[in-house]
Amino acid sequence: MKLTILGCYAATPRTITNPTSQVLEIKNQMFLIDCGEGTQVQLRKHKIKFSRINHIFISHLHGDHFYGLVGLISTFMLLNRVNDLHVYGPKGIKELILMQLKASGSYTGYNLYFHELESTESEIVFEDEKVIVKTIPLKHRIYTNGYLFKEKNSKRKLNIEAVEKYNIETCYYQKIKSGGDITLEDGTLVSNNLLSFNPEPERSYAFCSDTVYNETILPIIEGVDTLYHESTFLETEAHLADKTMHTTAKQAATIAKKANAKTLVMGHYSTRYGNIELFKEEAQTIFDNIILADDGKEIKL
């Protein structure tokens, strides 16, 4: 799993900072999370192939998380994309995008599917053999969801030495990976745990932005490997965090601690702060393992 931060600053795009967007590479899929203005240029800058992005998850309809989406969809069209594109986001997103395409007389040559969300309970929005994605209902000024991305490693790993020792034919390998015991030609039953190793741990990544401090998300993100949690303000501006329904660095660290997250990635900094190290300093009074997101940063998860 690899996370590439395309932008992680709040509010307005500037020459030196970009609004929220990130790419999660998980099980050879590229998931785009949020899409502020300028995201398509950031994707080009970081040499992320447009054709590898088939799923886009939008947290909420504030401009700094979503104004780059219509341009990206249009560019996909101009580049003669053929792959289906799936967009997950708040109810209303489909009409906003389609109205703009219609006004420009444009129609995508690829299939464009919108998965509109309106539940305030966590729900599965994507699932295939290798990955599952659930919403994390957040509390912000408008309807907002974070997303929990989780690997599915249900298959056990073959113990090559053991299967060779027992002379087991390759046609049984799938059965072993699925946890099955094997009966040899002489009738001996060989238990699965002699033929395979436990699956790799199922890693997980939770994206939580934008939100006020909210403990109701804890059961959903419990034990997550990496938690990205917004920290728009420092405690000195806690009153602004309250008023605008954002989180302080200390509050983000408290969520990470209470959720037993392994690592906290901080971001969505207000552009009023010149030095983002201050966020780390404040959060480390509560939680140790902290990474500061920054535009262009690649984080191995």
Next chain:
Amino acid sequence: MKLTILGCYAATPRTITNPTSQVLEIKNQMFLIDCGEGTQVQLRKHKIKFSRINHIFISHLHGDHFYGLVGLISTFMLLNRVNDLHVYGPKGIKELILMQLKASGSYTGYNLYFHELESTESEIVFEDEKVIVKTIPLKHRIYTNGYLFKEKNSKRKLNIEAVEKYNIETCYYQKIKSGGDITLEDGTLVSNNLLSFNPEPERSYAFCSDTVYNETILPIIEGVDTLYHESTFLETEAHLADKTMHTTAKQAATIAKKANAKTLVMGHYSTRYGNIELFKEEAQTIFDNIILADDGKEIKL
């Protein structure tokens, strides 16, 4: 008059090029013309004060001319703008912008006026004491207008030496500037042409993008000082210009020549061409005085 090119490339924003947007400084006003994605960052980059932009002219609703508008309007809001903002553009633009603001639960603290256009005849869209702006109906795949910006220098210039010689009091200066003759205390009538000079020439700028080759605009732009005319393609791709309703370099030069323009500024280059000098070479076979637009270029008019 000064023109700052924020972006002048067709279709998709890239790391090295920006979609259409330019700022015309005329009689101490800043007019923003078109607003592709990323325009607000380009404005910051070129240190153009947001508060000086009170009028935005949008040619048409293709993304590369307009997807940056909602973000700019939102940023004005976040920066607590107080001045009125006027947006001129095709019918439908108001709903597209307001729907997005509404979805984000945002309301501008400043007055936001939309002047929606639907006429296919040239019409005056802005006029004050110093500047007049008219539409230039263009022919493109969707409803499109260029804009003609013209100085109004109706006032004559005071001949200081002469008014001092005749001992004329300052309260008569406005009358002289407006062309009036003066009767001295001894009853002598002094003709205005002895007291003032002709006004400065009224300079003009025509913005024409996007359009197919279209001679019906000639009477509107006749004698214009500076003509910005799109030249998306070279003649080798004339079939694409036809198909997509754009113009070749040679065609743009032909329009400039037939309109008796003094200078032609070329832009809206397709990103397929590596070297924009080719546009100048092709156009100079028809018309001499050519400036190639390029992102960040400042052109004194």
